[in-house]
Amino acid sequence: DAGVIQSPRHEVTEMGQEVTLRCKPISGHDYLFWYRQTMMRGLELLIYFNNNVPIDDSGMPEDRFSAKMPNASFSTLKIQPSEPRDSAVYFCASTSGEENYEQYFGPGTRLTVT
C-alpha cells in the first residue's frame, strides 16, 4: 500500500486566498483525521471522520475552515479566506477501528500564508 497520500506537499499563498488540502487514506481504513502542527500549539486534532461522516469537528478553529469526505478514498480540508496565522503543517491520518491499530500519518502539507 502507498500509505496515506497528501497533496500538495507545500503550499504558499497570499492572505485572503482559498486553500484546499487533499488526502487519500489507506484503503480499508474507516477513520480519517486532520491534524494541524504549529510550534506554539503542537499537534491539534481539527476534525475526524468515521465511514465518511464527520464525528467531531470541535477542533476546527473557525468558520473559515471546512472539511469534507465525499467517499472512502478522498478528503479535503479547505480554508477560505486564509490568514497568516493558518501557516502550519497539516497532517492527514487514517486508521481502522481496531483497538490497537496505530494511526498512519501522511507526509503532511506545509502551508505558508503571506
Place this chain on the structure above:
Amino acid sequence: AQKITQTQPGMFVQEKEAVTLDCTYDTSDQSYGLFWYKQPSSGEMIFLIYQGSYDEQNATEGRYSLNFQKARKSANLVISASQLGDSAMYFCAMRSNNAGNMLTFGGGTRLMVKP
C-alpha cells in the same frame, strides 16, 4: 477530557546509551491506548509503540520499550542503545476508547544523540 504531559522539552543522550522519555497522562476512562510517535527533521510521523490500558506486560518493539505504570498514569518510552538516527522529536499520545479513535498528543520531547 484527556491530557498528555511531556515535561522534557529537550534531552541529550550519548550514542549507545539508553534514554528514557517521560510521559504522564490524565484520563477518567478505564479503557485507553497509549502511543509513541517519532518525528525526524524530515517531518513525517512514525509510529513506534503501543500500550493498551489492560495490557499487563510492558510493550516492546526492538530497541523501544514502554514503561507503563498505570497507577502513576505514566507511559515512559525507553530507547536502548541510542543511535544517531534516533535524534528527532518524540510524541506521546493517548486514545480514549470512549471517544472514538482520536488521539491527544503531548507537546513532544526533542532528543539529540551525541556521537
